[in-house]
Structure formats: structure tokens, C-alpha cells
Amino acid sequence: MKIKMVCMMILFFSCCILLNASTVQYLNKIADQKYVSKGDCLKCVAYFLGKRKVGNISNVIRFLKKKKILRRNAKVNIEGHANRGYLSQLLVRALELKWGMWSSLLGNRYRTAYRQLLKYKIMPSGGWRYMMDGTELIGSITRANQFKQGVRLW
Secondary structure (H helix, E strand, C coil): CHHHHHHHHHHHHHHHHCCCHHHHHHHHHHHCCCCCEHHHHHHHHHHHCCCCCCCCHHHHHHHHHHCCCCCCCCCCCCCCECEHHHHHHHHHHHHCCCCCHHHHHHCCCHHHHHHHHHHCCCCCCCCCCCECCHHHHHHHHHHHHHHHCCCCCC
16 A cells, blocks of 8 residues: 555656656655655755756755755755654745744744644644655655645645
């Protein structure tokens, strides 16, 4: 059941963004992972924003800094496990969602970004501290793509 759901998400994702064969192969590899790294999250957000040829991670980081998803002085531990809050923070910036009053006062926190995407049903429920697996990453990027295209998720 889980594999069928992942295949359906990858098919939808590939139809919406017109991915090439190597990208679909990479997404299949991500879907099989128990925990995804921060580098995998950065690459998927770069795909989401329209970067078709990713190459190495330094190109991805440079692209995301240019798009103002990452700060200019940000140092990313690409090998570390990504939690839901980390991806939420990247997606809120990629979707250009407005931050609320508490976020303005306290800064862009993982928890507030997660709660905002949870409101739009982009992130799965359960908490921002949980480590993400591959199916959650692909599913969240797919729902963010649907949200960007104007499909109501709630």
C-alpha cells in the first residue's frame, strides 16, 4: 500500500513539473529512505522552484540563496537528518506565504512554519520535531505543488 501511494505521488509530481528520468530515479531513491537528510530537502525544494539540473549540492545552495530561501550567510549541515520543521521553513519561504505576528516578533521558527503549513494541510500532522522519511518528503512537496497551483487541500 505504501509503495503504491509513493508511486502515485511520484507520477503526479512528474506530470506536474515535467521531470526527466534521472530526477524520477532520484525521487524513487528518496522515497525508499527511512530518514532524509537536509541535503535531500534542499534538492527537492530546488526541484519545486524549477531548477531542473541540480548537479552537486553547492549549486543547489547557491540557487536557494539566490531565490532567498536560504540566508546568504547560512551554513547548512547537509548530512544531518531533516525534521518536519526544517522542511516547513523552506516551503513557507518557497511558497512566499505571509508570516504571522508571532513569527515577526520571534523570527522564523520551525514550529511556526510547521503550524502554518499544517493549517493548509501541506505537512502531515504529528509535530515539527519528528524526523522525516522519504514518503513524507515527496508527499509534502507534492501537496505544496498542488497548493501553488491553486488546488484546495482542505
